[in-house]
Amino acid sequence: MFKVINPATEELLAQLAEHDRDTLARSTAAARAAQPGWACTALAERLTAVRRFGELLQARREQLARTLTAEVGKPIRQSRNELAAMQGRIAFFLEHTEAAIGDEIVLQSPGPPRLEERIRYEPLGIVANISAWNYPYFVGSNVFLPALLTGNAVLYKPSEHATLTGLAIAELLHEGGVPREIFQPVVGNGAAGRLLLEQDVDAVCFTGSYATGKRVAEAAAARLLRVQLELGGKDPAYVCDDVEVAAAAAALVEGAFYNAGQSCCAVERIYVHRRIADPFVKAFVEHAGALVVGDPLDERTDVGPLARRAQLEVLEAQVADAVSRGARLELGGTRRTGAGYFFQPTVLTRVDHRMALMREESFGPIIGIQEVAEDEEAVALMNDTEYGLTAAVYTNDRSRAERILARVNAGSAYWNCCDRVSPRLPWSARKHSGLGTTLSVAGIRTFVQPKAWHLTAL
Numbered sequence: 001m002f003k004v005i006n007p008a009t010e011e012l013l014a015q016l017a018e019h020d021r022d023t024l025a026r027s028t029a030a031a032r033a034a035q036p037g038w039a040c041t042a043l044a045e046r047l048t049a050v051r052r053f054g055e056l057l058q059a060r061r062e063q064l065a066r067t068l069t070a071e072v073g074k075p076i077r078q079s080r081n082e083l084a085a086m087q088g089r090i091a092f093f094l095e096h097t098e099a100a101i102g103d104e105i106v107l108q109s110p111g112p113p114r115l116e117e118r119i120r121y122e123p124l125g126i127v128a129n130i131s132a133w134n135y136p137y138f139v140g141s142n143v144f145l146p147a148l149l150t151g152n153a154v155l156y157k158p159s160e161h162a163t164l165t166g167l168a169i170a171e172l173l174h175e176g177g178v179p180r181e182i183f184q185p186v187v188g189n190g191a192a193g194r195l196l197l198e199q200d201v202d203a204v205c206f207t208g209s210y211a212t213g214k215r216v217a218e219a220a221a222a223r224l225l226r227v228q229l230e231l232g233g234k235d236p237a238y239v240c241d242d243v244e245v246a247a248a249a250a251a252l253v254e255g256a257f258y259n260a261g262q263s264c265c266a267v268e269r270i271y272v273h274r275r276i277a278d279p280f281v282k283a284f285v286e287h288a289g290a291l292v293v294g295d296p297l298d299e300r301t302d303v304g305p306l307a308r309r310a311q312l313e314v315l316e317a318q319v320a321d322a323v324s325r326g327a328r329l330e331l332g333g334t335r336r337t338g339a340g341y342f343f344q345p346t347v348l349t350r351v352d353h354r355m356a357l358m359r360e361e362s363f364g365p366i367i368g369i370q371e372v373a374e375d376e377e378a379v380a381l382m383n384d385t386e387y388g389l390t391a392a393v394y395t396n397d398r399s400r401a402e403r404i405l406a407r408v409n410a411g412s413a414y415w416n417c418c419d420r421v422s423p424r425l426p427w428s429a430r431k432h433s434g435l436g437t438t439l440s441v442a443g444i445r446t447f448v449q450p451k452a453w454h455l456t457a458l
């Protein structure tokens, strides 16, 4: 059994039985037996099941948002946003799956002999989907929706911190028409994730930290399983000297502190041109200081608790390390007393890359702002990281932004925006931020394998 704890109150929400090796083996065998049948259903039937899932999400969104807020601590308005935005993702997959996996005839030669060359996309089989808690609807559905639509079975392990949401997702998919054997939630913590990787699966899609992702990739490599990894980031934003300071500061406060900074693509470090550094920091600190920290069920709350208690210590250590190396604490810097895993929105200046704050993922409401003298220095610092998920540039000059972003080694480039994901664009990463692609047409094809047909009429 493991316990689901409310991170805002530290109260027990539920106790759930974990999957063990035997139950997992049975689940996997059932998925293996059922998957060929699912792959043979008409695509229209699978599309209908996912459409119906979307309707059920919409109909029950308030109750689902409250469950998400209770177990993860996400402010209720942000939980509602996540559920609302699911409709766009679902619509994208419904619209594009057929074209993405339709047969491609690449040669028809009249002969003799008559020759046709064709590519047909077949499902992978069973996809193990090990997911994260920070956006369980988004990061889960990036995998399980296209996987299901393309004819795969999915064994879905939500993070232990988002298990109630994971179980709710499974119920809605089943109610929508996805057979129970084809989508199965796996309940448990990291140990259940490890056991899942030992099962007879064909692919593993993992969202989580670099450290665990590497372990997952190593386990998968031993069996040559396909692997797709969405990992961490240390995403930079650079504010040029020609911006409207207040607007850029407001946007970046949102990018750094939304979901208490627990977004894979949260802004994790800011570089600001020296000419506007003082007014920018002033505006940034004013905005960040005005954020309402507190009960995530309260409509006014902007910043809720962290989902995981252990992260409080990581943030405290980053603050202490930065201050000991000469950083200046402009705001926050400590956890909140009382129940719940709350950390005050925290801003540090006079920071540099000797500090863990500017190099290691924070995954919390904390940000360092470093001055730079010119664009060249900003590019060098943005690239001085082991991660490569996203990067943002704020400037009134689009060509300046494009010049800078073209040189940054990251999977997504933002001009005058940040912390943004689109179902139409590939979500992929460089370096330690991940492997492979989800979202976009390329992300649908992640879940199929091509078969090359050589058809000759003698």
Ligand code: NDP
Binding pocket: 130, 131, 132, 133, 134, 135, 139, 157, 158, 159, 160, 161, 188, 189, 190, 191, 192, 193, 194, 197, 207, 208, 209, 210, 211, 212, 213, 215, 216, 230, 231, 232, 233, 263, 264, 361, 363, 389, 433, 434
């Ligand atoms: P973890 O790496 O700790 O866990 C991720 C998932 O893996 C969880 O379901 C976890 O289970 C499971 N797990 C843990 N150990 C193992 C193991 N040995 N084998 C198999 N599975 C295992 O990450 P967090 O949950 O802490 O998520 C935060 C991280 O995720 C951040 O680094 C963040 O950047 C990244 N992330 C990246 C995204 C992206 O799109 N690039 C999106 C969202 C998050 P359990 O939780 O039950 O222990």
